[in-house]
Amino acid sequence: MTPKEAAAARSAELRGLIERCNYEYHVLDNPTLEDFEYDALTRELRAIEAEYPELATPDSPTQKVGAPILENTFAPVQHEVQMGSLQDVFSTGEVVQFDQRVRERLGNLPVEYVVEPKIDGLSVSLEYRDGIFVRGSTRGDGFVGEDVTENLRTIRSIPKTLPEALPFLEVRGEVYLPLENFSKIVAQQELNDERPFKNPRNAAAGSLRQKDPRVTAKRMLDLLVFNIQQMEGRQAASHTESLDLLRSYGFPVIPNFHAVDTIDEAIAEIGEIGERRGENPYDIDGAVVKVNSFAQRETLGSTAKFPRWAVAYKYPPEEKETTLLAVEVKVGRTGALTPTAVFEPISLAGTTVSRAVLHNQDFIDEKQIAVGDVIRVRKAGEIIPEVLSVVRHSGNPVYHLPDRCPSCGQPVSRDGDDAAIRCQNLACPAQLLRNLIHFASRDAMDIEGLGEAMVELLVGEGLLASPVDLYRLRTEQLSGLERLGEKSAANLIAAIGHSKGNDLSRLLFGLGIRNIGQKASQLLARRFGSMDGLLRADRESLTAIDSLGEVMADSLLSFFAQDENRMMIAQLASLGVNMTCFDRPASDRLAGLTFVLTGTLPSLTRGEAASLIEGQGGKVSGSVSKKTSYVVAGEEAGSKLTKAQSLGVPVLDEAGLLVLLEEKRS
Incomplete structure (x- = not known):
């Protein structure tokens, strides 16, 4: 094989790898490679294409940004101004080369740079008309993104109206999950033995692209604005001037940006930002160097993929050696034993660490x-x-995990192919504590005031041994405890009493049945309507529910097969805890029918159309197959309409859907 043939084979392999990584990162929000590993692949491909320009294909990932949006998620948004990416650099030498290119193109005129932190989040566009926030969208592939307006409205720091009614303003910013919120979410996921988010960027992207804005709101996302894309009615001559203007309009702008006169000063500022990154309430993965003057930016222009007036310096991943001192083992809510490495403290990315999950x-x-x-x-x-x-x-x-539970001393075992080793003792104190915390959590029974510290206190006082005991508590039992006066005790008892009226789906989720999450709990409650109906369900009726697989069904049946669990449910019912579903379909007239929504409907949002369908027992799916009953198509319907036509699936417009719904009512 000649060197060119080897380069051609390697470049084809790299294109496939990078495209897959782009899809995982930008579309699925679930990258399998670290940033530095992805960057290494991209740089290798770019080097091959520089040496052999004929190998650079038009669809090479070096020639585009992001990835196409997923169909049937959110409505597509065509960006009038491309939301491009920045060229990444990894050494101060490359920053100097960037400065040399800028000065050569500008005829060696004086250049002022702005250096600012690069927030590692999800890039979005915010549009305002006459001073009113009207639309927000993701970057997507830079040309077409997704309409996530309703989810962005849940971010409190985004101004919904501006103090000046500009005819039109489009700004670009980065949605991120504050590190404090990220830590809380990961702690809750670990408590529930769920797979935790890998990093705040994934968590932010997954949170912003939720179908239900209420889920997004719970994540407490935030945003920092760093650019004006378009503006009518006002002008700005420089980047710093535009940021000052945006700040005056109430936008949270990128912090700690500094204007400098030389590239040496810019490099020094990159180092300062890197040293301070552990102090930020958000995650950063680099620093951005931008030409400040908009007139000079216009002169410099852009390549097909990058602006020539900016680069992003990426900080290398910091690795250090240390000595493993011990391994600590904790017991999760489902009995899983999780080992944690305890090592001599080291400083990484600006913070001191001494522990890591194994x-x-x-x-x-x-x-x-x-x-x-x-x-x-x-x-x-x-x-x-x-x-x-x-x-x-x-x-x-x-190191080997103990063969007995470190909390209760009972034997532990491994179930089949499950990687986790578990304590099987349902009365295990560690599981009891975590089960009660989960039962009272916001997404479960939502008992205000019953957080982790309070549960630990009540368990330690011998007042709680199961969820049933919560509903037997009395004010006089609590008012004498540490940190609990009479008023606080009364408030807690009232909150516990209020939780009795929760929907069945919350109770199911709160019971902590292995493999049964929040969505599955909602499906089960809606399908069977009551706890009695669910207790009578067999494996066939459970697996007949879409999205409920055999593993979930077996977990549910195993849980209900245990006498102590049935007794606990009966006791909860006798104490007044609701055992019925309030959110069942108004009718089952569309039961057994599957609908796919595509395109933009004239008057209904997709969410409204889905609610109407589900309200009569129908199912809304994200993909077209031979089993699809109807495709409901609006304007700009995509490939799903084409596939429906090829498969002979009936296609309805909005009017046809409303007629069908009315027919089913009559």
């Missing part, structure tokens, strides 16, 4: 980790510490 025994065995080893640690996504490898073995045996 996940499970398979992870430990794969890396051959033993207490006393010198290990290499980094922060995954600059946030979560992780053990990369063993640098030097201590000679001690590879």
Whole structure:
């Protein structure tokens, strides 16, 4: 194979890898590679294409940004001004080369740069007409994004009206999840034995692209604005002037931006931002250097993919060696034993860390980790510490999780192919505590005032041994406890009493049945209507529910097969806890029919159309198949309409859907 043939084969392989990574990152919000690994692939492909220009295909990922949006998620938005990406650089030498190119194109005129932190979040556009926020969208592939207006409205820092009624204003910003909120969400996910978000960027992207804005609102996202895309009615001559103007309009603008006169000053500022990044309430992955003057930007122009007037300096992932001192094991809500490495403190990405989750025994065995080893640690996504490898073995045996639960002393076991080792004792104190915390949590029974510290107090006082005990508590039992006066005790008892009226789906989720999450709990409550109906359900009727697989069905049946669990449910019912679903379809006239919505309907949003269908027992799906009953198509319907026509699936417009709904009512 000639060098050119090898380069052609490698470039084709790299294009496939990078396209897959782009899809995982921009569309699925679930990257499998770290940023630095992705950057290395992109730089390798760019180097091959520079050496062999004929190998640079028009659809190469080096020639475009992002990834196409998923169909049947949110309405598409065509960006009038492309939401491009910035060229990444990884050394101060490359920053100097950027400065040289800028000055050459500007005829060596004086240049002022602005250096600002690069927030690692999800890029969005906000549009205002006559001073009113009218639309917000994601970047998508830079040309077409997704309409996420309603979800963006839940972000409190976004001004909904401006103090000046500009005819039109479009700004660009970065939606992020504050690190404090990220830590709370991950802690709750770990408590529930759920797979935690990998980093705040994934969490922010997944939160913003929720179908239900109420879910987005709970995540407490925030935003920082860093650019004006379009503006009518006002002018700005420079980037700093535009940021000052946006700040005066009430926008949260990118903080700590500094204008400098030389590239050496810019490099020094990059170093300052890097040293301070651990102090920020948000995650950053680099620093951006921009030409300040808009007139000079116009002269510099852009390539097909990047503006020539800016670069993004990416900080390398920081890795350090340390000594593993011990392994601590905690018991999760479902009994899973989770090992945590405790090592000599080290500084990573501006913060001191001394602990990292080791996940499970398979992870430990794969890396051959033993207490006393010198290990290499980094922060995954600059946030979560992780053990990369063993640098030097201590000679001690590879660590093995205990064969008995560290909380209750009962034997532990591994179920089939499950990676987790679990304590099977339902009365285990560690599981009891976490089960009660979960039962009272916001998405479950939502008992205000019954947080982790209060549950620990009540369990420690011997007042709680199961959820049933919550509904037997009396004010006089609580008022004498530490941190609980008579008024606080009365408020807590009132909150517990209020939770009795929750929908059945909340109770189901609160019971903490393994593999049964919030969505599955809602499906089960709506399908069976009552706890009695659910208790009578067999495996066939459970697996007949769309999106409820065999594993979920088996978990549910196993839970209800235990006498103590049935007794607990009966006791909760006798104490007045609601056992019925309030959110059932108004009728089942569309039961068994599956609809797919595509395009923009004249008067109904997709959410409204879906609610009408589901209100009569129908199902709304995201993809077209032979089993689809109807496709409801509006303007700019995409490939789903074409597929429906090829499969012979009936197609309705909005009027046809309303007629069908009315016919089913009569």
